[in-house]
Amino acid sequence: MRTGMLQGESVPQLAARVRGTRALGYTDGIMNLSRQQAQTLVRTSVIGVANLSRLNTYADNADLIKAIQWVSVLDDRTTLICIGLDGKQWKMPPSGDMEDYGGYEPIDHNKAFPGPTAHWGCRSTQVSVLKSLDELATQDAYANLPEDIQDPAVRAAMDGQEQVGGTYEDWLNRQDVATQNDILGIGRAELFRAGQLDLTDITDQSNDPLTTEQLIAKYGLPPEPAPPEPPPPTSVKEDLSSRTVSSTAKNKAAGTDGSYVAVFDDGSKAIWKPLDEEAETIRDTVGEDHGRRDVATSDVADMIGMGDLVQATVARELKGQIGSLQAFVDGGVEAGNLSDAEMYDGPKDAARSAAFDYLIGNTDRHTGNWMVTTADNKLHLIDNGLTWSVGNRELKSYFFNQMSRLQVPIPSDVSVWLEKWPLIETYLQEHGFTSDEIAWAHWRLEALNKADTFTQLNLTRDWRSVNKPWSPAPGQQPQLLT
Numbered sequence: 280m281r282t283g284m285l286q287g288e289s290v291p292q293l294a295a296r297v298r299g300t301r302a303l304g305y306t307d308g309i310m311n312l313s314r315q316q317a318q319t320l321v322r323t324s325v326i327g328v329a330n331l332s333r334l335n336t337y338a339d340n341a342d343l344i345k346a347i348q349w350v351s352v353l354d355d356r357t358t359l360i361c362i363g364l365d366g367k368q369w370k371m372p373p374s375g376d377m378e379d380y381g382g383y384e385p386i387d388h389n390k391a392f393p394g395p396t397a398h399w400g401c402r403s404t405q406v407s408v409l410k411s412l413d414e415l416a417t418q419d420a421y422a423n424l425p426e427d428i429q430d431p432a433v434r435a436a437m438d439g440q441e442q443v444g445g446t447y448e449d450w451l452n453r454q455d456v457a458t459q460n461d462i463l464g465i466g467r468a469e470l471f472r473a474g475q476l477d478l479t480d481i482t483d484q485s486n487d488p489l490t491t492e493q494l495i496a497k498y499g500l501p502p503e504p505a506p507p508e509p510p511p512p513t514s515v516k517e518d519l520s521s522r523t524v525s526s527t528a529k530n531k532a533a534g535t536d537g538s539y540v541a542v543f544d545d546g547s548k549a550i551w552k553p554l555d556e557e558a559e560t561i562r563d564t565v566g567e568d569h570g571r572r573d574v575a576t577s578d579v580a581d582m583i584g585m586g587d588l589v590q591a592t593v594a595r596e597l598k599g600q601i602g603s604l605q606a607f608v609d610g611g612v613e614a615g616n617l618s619d620a621e622m623y624d625g626p627k628d629a630a631r632s633a634a635f636d637y638l639i640g641n642t643d644r645h646t647g648n649w650m651v652t653t654a655d656n657k658l659h660l661i662d663n664g665l666t667w668s669v670g671n672r673e674l675k676s677y678f679f680n681q682m683s684r685l686q687v688p689i690p691s692d693v694s695v696w697l698e699k700w701p702l703i704e705t706y707l708q709e710h711g712f713t714s715d716e717i718a719w720a721h722w723r724l725e726a727l728n729k730a731d732t733f734t735q736l737n738l739t740r741d742w743r744s745v746n747k748p749w750s751p752a753p754g755q756q757p758q759l760l761t
Contacts, residue, residue, distance in 0.1 A: 330395035363482035365447035553602035569664030570603030576663035611650035636676035640668035
């Protein structure tokens with residue numbers, strides 16, 4: 280890292296030193312990492328080298344400096360570790376060795392100095408706190424200070440340096456409630472707003488974040504409330520849930536489940552599938568209640584920004600029967616009736632669809648289960664009932680197969696999806712999904728973030744044998760292809 284930095288190399292160039300180059304099959308690197316992992320390692324290393332160099336500069340000027348102060352980035356990506364460290368000060372090690380991290384003495388707090396960086400991917404830095412003029416005057420080298428800096432205003436300006444932008448606590452106080460909730464969690468945020476929780480208290484002496492249970496035990500705080508409910512339904516879902524249905528008729532294009540075309544009072548349509556008419560499940564790895572899975576797929580899509588591709592679906596009772604109601608695709612043509620060039624609306628949405636099918640464990644994405652509206656050439660993912668599978672053995676997705684064959688990169692959207700996992704997990708738990716179904720969805724999401732291309736993920740490239748890929752033994756976790 281030092282060599283690359285001295286040569287002015289960019290983050291991708293430094294990452295290539297670690298990971299190697301594609302031209303040589305990554306054999307010229309020193310570590311087997313994904314592109315994202317290598318770049319995170321590089322950024323952490325670069326910041327660590329820069330911060331250590333800065334600390335050594337402070338050591339060279341120890342006669343002017345009375346403390347080292349931690350400065351965290353003021354945004355919603357900052358970790359609880361760095362939030363708890365922000366603004367904290369330490370005396371420099373008496374030995375003068377700035378890498379003697381145990382030698383830093385906390386000033387008015389009990390936090391250990393973590394070193395140039397506090398954790399993997401850390402973006403924080405450290406600044407010096409200068410001695411006041413009165414403090415400098417006690418040293419022989421500064422005993423006779425010039426008279427022109429004795430003015431009180433000048434003295435105040437020289438007595439240390441105020442952190443630009445204030446502390447993290449100052450910044451967080453200026454944010455809206457939603458941002459505070461997102462950063463701290465609802466329980467911590469409510470206590471913070473009530474003045475009952477200082478940001479220093481969210482980590483222990485070793486700078487490890489305290490769990491809600493530990494905070495309750497240590498400070499007598501109330502339990503953290505449950506995560507928020509999924510986002511409010513879109514206007515399309517509101518219409519599906521409340522609009523008057525004037526008639527229903529058997530859907531002639533139905534698959535294995537009972538399916539009806541529901542016509543609303545304004546003439547618009549939807550596809551209704553009553554729970555009582557569901558066929559026996561045709562997948563070993565997918566449970567019953569396909570309608571619930573269809574609704575969950577639509578709700579999760581809204582949470583992670585896939586609602587533009589996944590057709591809106593709600594649970595609704597019609598004629599005394601509960602079932603799923605999915606918005607009709609007006610002007611849509613089944614992909615199977617289109618040419619290869621016509622069945623996609625571009626590589627970006629095809630890749631997004633492949634990644635989403637992988638996340639939800641879709642076992643039934645054939646060319647009859649998505650449509651394209653020819654007026655705007657837009658994809659519409661329909662019939663999402665055979666999803667949330669346990670394991671990857673029966674996954675089927677034409678999108679995934681095509682993206683894998685073409686070695687298309689995983690879309691960057693998946694990192695945002697991973698940030699939303701706590702909300703997804705809570706939703707699935709509250710809607711009756713099993714722990715195995717949830718665990719496998721989480722694994723697939725982690726795998727999407729680990730891989731560079733779809734080809735690396737654990738599925739065969741051959742569509743005709745896509746239901747016969749590797750199957751894990753009980754308790755065994757699947758691995759990415761290398």
